Amino acid sequence: MALVQCKECGKEVSTSATVCPHCGVPNPAIFEQCTVRVHRKAKFLGFAVPMDVFVDNRKVGTLLNEESISFEVDPGYRTITVRAFSYPTKEKTFKLVEGKQYTIHTYLELVWIVIE
Numbered sequence: 001m002a003l004v005q006c007k008e009c010g011k012e013v014s015t016s017a018t019v020c021p022h023c024g025v026p027n028p029a030i031f032e033q034c035t036v037r038v039h040r041k042a043k044f045l046g047f048a049v050p051m052d053v054f055v056d057n058r059k060v061g062t063l064l065n066e067e068s069i070s071f072e073v074d075p076g077y078r079t080i081t082v083r084a085f086s087y088p089t090k091e092k093t094f095k096l097v098e099g100k101q102y103t104i105h106t107y108l109e110l111v112w113i114v115i116e
Contacts, residue, residue: 004029007098032099033072038080039105042066051106054081075099082106 003012008025020028038053042065051063056079061069075098081091096102 007031031075034075034096034098035070035072035101036078036080036096037068037070037101037103038063039068039103040065041105041107049085049087051082051084054083055079057081080104 002015004015005011006013006020006023006025006028007030008028009020009023011020011022013020013022013028015029017028019026036055038061040051040063048064052059053061053063053069055071055073060071063069073096075096077093077095079091079093081089083089090106094102
């Protein structure tokens with residue numbers, strides 16, 4: 001039995017709890033996931049170095065120019081990392097809110113990154 005933060009009050013609750021003992025919210029350890037879409041904008045036409053995308057050090061896909069990948073993650077702080085060939089690794093941490101959808105735009109050299 002692991003302890004996590006209640007999705008409503010933030011206090012520790014068991015993952016098997018059906019009601020938070022602190023605030024009374026039902027299913028305090030069950031979160032609605034967030035949908036994240038990473039879109040790679042073309043910086044150089046005709047030049048497509050593969051770009052690997054990671055979330056919290058877990059590879060979620062590889063992008064070429066003007067491609068997108070979508071995935072679902074638990075809410076909270078998530079680190080998005082982009083690695084491509086000999087280019088410097090770029091990463092940024094975002095706070096993702098339960099049930100929201102996000103789009104991240106990136107280029108090869110600069111991963112910054114606009115969240116909608």
